[in-house]
Amino acid sequence: MNLRRIFLFPARVWMALFFAAPLAIVCGYSFLTRGEYGGVEQPWTFENFTRLADPLYLAILWRSVRIAALATGLCVALGFPLALFIARAGKRRNLYLQLVLLPFWTSFLVRTYAWLFILRDTGLVNTVLQSLHIIDAPLQLLYNEGAVLAGLVYNFLPFFVLPMYATLERLDPALLEAAADLGARPLATLRRVIIPVSMPGIVAGAVLVFIPCLGAYLTPDLLGGGKTVMLGNLVQNQFTTARDWPFGSAASLVLMLASALLLAGLMRSRVRKELM
Amino acid sequence: MKRRELLAALAAAPLAACTRDNRPRLNVYNWSAYIDPAMLARFGRERGVRIRYGTYESNEEMLAKVMTGNSGWDVVFPTHSRLVPMARAGLLAPLRGTRLPSLGNLDARFRAPVWDPDLRLGVPYMWNATGIVYNRAELHRRGTPEPRDWADLWNPALSGRLTMLDDPEDVIGACLQKLGYPFGSTDAGQLAAAKAEAVRQKPLLRAYINAEVRDQLVAGDVLAAQLWSTTASQAIHAEPKLSFAYPAGGFPLYCDCAAILRESARVELAHEFLEFLLLPDVAAANARVGETATANAAARTGVADPVLYPDDATYQRGTWPTALASVDQRYRDRLWTEIKSA
Numbered sequence: 161m162n163l164r165r166i167f168l169f170p171a172r173v174w175m176a177l178f179f180a181a182p183l184a185i186v187c188g189y190s191f192l193t194r195g196e197y198g199g200v201e202q203p204w205t206f207e208n209f210t211r212l213a214d215p216l217y218l219a220i221l222w223r224s225v226r227i228a229a230l231a232t233g234l235c236v237a238l239g240f241p242l243a244l245f246i247a248r249a250g251k252r253r254n255l256y257l258q259l260v261l262l263p264f265w266t267s268f269l270v271r272t273y274a275w276l277f278i279l280r281d282t283g284l285v286n287t288v289l290q291s292l293h294i295i296d297a298p299l300q301l302l303y304n305e306g307a308v309l310a311g312l313v314y315n316f317l318p319f320f321v322l323p324m325y326a327t328l329e330r331l332d333p334a335l336l337e338a339a340a341d342l343g344a345r346p347l348a349t350l351r352r353v354i355i356p357v358s359m360p361g362i363v364a365g366a367v368l369v370f371i372p373c374l375g376a377y378l379t380p381d382l383l384g385g386g387k388t389v390m391l392g393n394l395v396q397n398q399f400t401t402a403r404d405w406p407f408g409s410a411a412s413l414v415l416m417l418a419s420a421l422l423l424a425g426l427m428r429s430r431v432r433k434e435l436m
Numbered sequence: 437m438k439r440r441e442l443l444a445a446l447a448a449a450p451l452a453a454c455t456r457d458n459r460p461r462l463n464v465y466n467w468s469a470y471i472d473p474a475m476l477a478r479f480g481r482e483r484g485v486r487i488r489y490g491t492y493e494s495n496e497e498m499l500a501k502v503m504t505g506n507s508g509w510d511v512v513f514p515t516h517s518r519l520v521p522m523a524r525a526g527l528l529a530p531l532r533g534t535r536l537p538s539l540g541n542l543d544a545r546f547r548a549p550v551w552d553p554d555l556r557l558g559v560p561y562m563w564n565a566t567g568i569v570y571n572r573a574e575l576h577r578r579g580t581p582e583p584r585d586w587a588d589l590w591n592p593a594l595s596g597r598l599t600m601l602d603d604p605e606d607v608i609g610a611c612l613q614k615l616g617y618p619f620g621s622t623d624a625g626q627l628a629a630a631k632a633e634a635v636r637q638k639p640l641l642r643a644y645i646n647a648e649v650r651d652q653l654v655a656g657d658v659l660a661a662q663l664w665s666t667t668a669s670q671a672i673h674a675e676p677k678l679s680f681a682y683p684a685g686g687f688p689l690y691c692d693c694a695a696i697l698r699e700s701a702r703v704e705l706a707h708e709f710l711e712f713l714l715l716p717d718v719a720a721a722n723a724r725v726g727e728t729a730t731a732n733a734a735a736r737t738g739v740a741d742p743v744l745y746p747d748d749a750t751y752q753r754g755t756w757p758t759a760l761a762s763v764d765q766r767y768r769d770r771l772w773t774e775i776k777s778a
Binding site: 194195196197198199216217219220223276280281282298300302303381382384385386387388389393394397398399400401402403404 | 496500521602642644
């Protein structure tokens, strides 16, 4: 038993120092008053949380949820067929998995910047379309919600594909044979066998995409041109130009709470039994 | 006895390795790309000191670190409007003019600046203004008049090819000045009107974007942008079809100043460093590397760049923003969030 403690000790210290302690600081800050030029001051207050109930900030929360949900939906739509394809690719599975992971070899920031060069007026897409005489004038592809969605889907797609692949790969072929024996056409097999059986993987992948999308701030900033505010941007702004750390702390706690509630809801649901 | 000696030697070996370099160390925290590395090396060589050099991207980033009063930095470069608040918070060591004999090298505009008339808080280092950069050739081709004032950035002819800075102070300030109000207004009515102007302008905007707009200006994607004169000057060097306008009705000026932190245990050495930065050839090298405007007149001889160094008549139209009080800052942030959410 002591051995177990010894092995757990480093992880415990790590979590206490770099997770629990910072979280406690954020909690503490969220109940304080902003300092004149940044930082926090007494007295203690609930005001930072009541301020968030303002329709202005609720609209930002709603926008974040909507964009994150859209990005998640797109990831599911794109990632499920891809994962199914990889799971059935036989010997080439590992190659395809490596290709899905390839973007992770460069930093998140660099990958997002690359999209600027793809989408801008003199960028790749517009240049190709113009040289093929499909369009006369460049399309405004950058700095709108579509560009933000493209960036989010691109960056978080692997987070969906990997758990989805893990689920589909373990799918018992006997189930598919049984479905075929019973006269199910491929589409019916997909709808009535594969999707229900792999639901835990879909949910796990969707959560892994939805939560980081909800807190995204770099992508909306760079690809949205700062014209839309998501919750992540609001938090970032409070710690920079607005110099309102307590309000930023409160907003980030609400963001964390929203993610935690979502996870808790999933854990309680029937899905959990299937995951276990 | 022998064993004890051996042990002592073993114990002393790593200590010796640590203390080999016992030259004094100066800790300098500056904006990124704001100094010539060769000048840092030269100071270290000439004075026999080591320099630990770090960079930051915003005043807030720097303030967050030094606010503790135990940051380990000696010299920082806050923007002029942050000097008084920092001094009030007890963060700055007062400068001693007698230790800075080369203060006379400063441009006359910076020898007694409004924010620090006796130069007790910081030595003016580099400065710039916010104005309008535009694609002269393309606007001419389209028959769109060249922008001369903030109001020209509301021209529908620029729709989709126009950007504003991603900075509440500059955007709300430009809207206020467009309406003829002061850049740093705290009047609720004036601010509400300014916000309405920003919301009215938003459909024309491609983006709220800072220095990254430079590439898109050079590529011709963006035809007009609210931008800092230094970034604009860099873009103009890359693409001569671009021009810069200092808005007719007024514009903000910013000056980054070298200041010594109160927590510093090397105030003497820090003064030597500030004096070193004032030397004409050092200041000239730093301005060249940073592609910025130096506050040092002696360093500037022979440089005639109307973008970086506006003439006196133009300069007189500029204002030096002051730091906003907490309550005003909070109101502005709310307006900014409303503008961004509109």
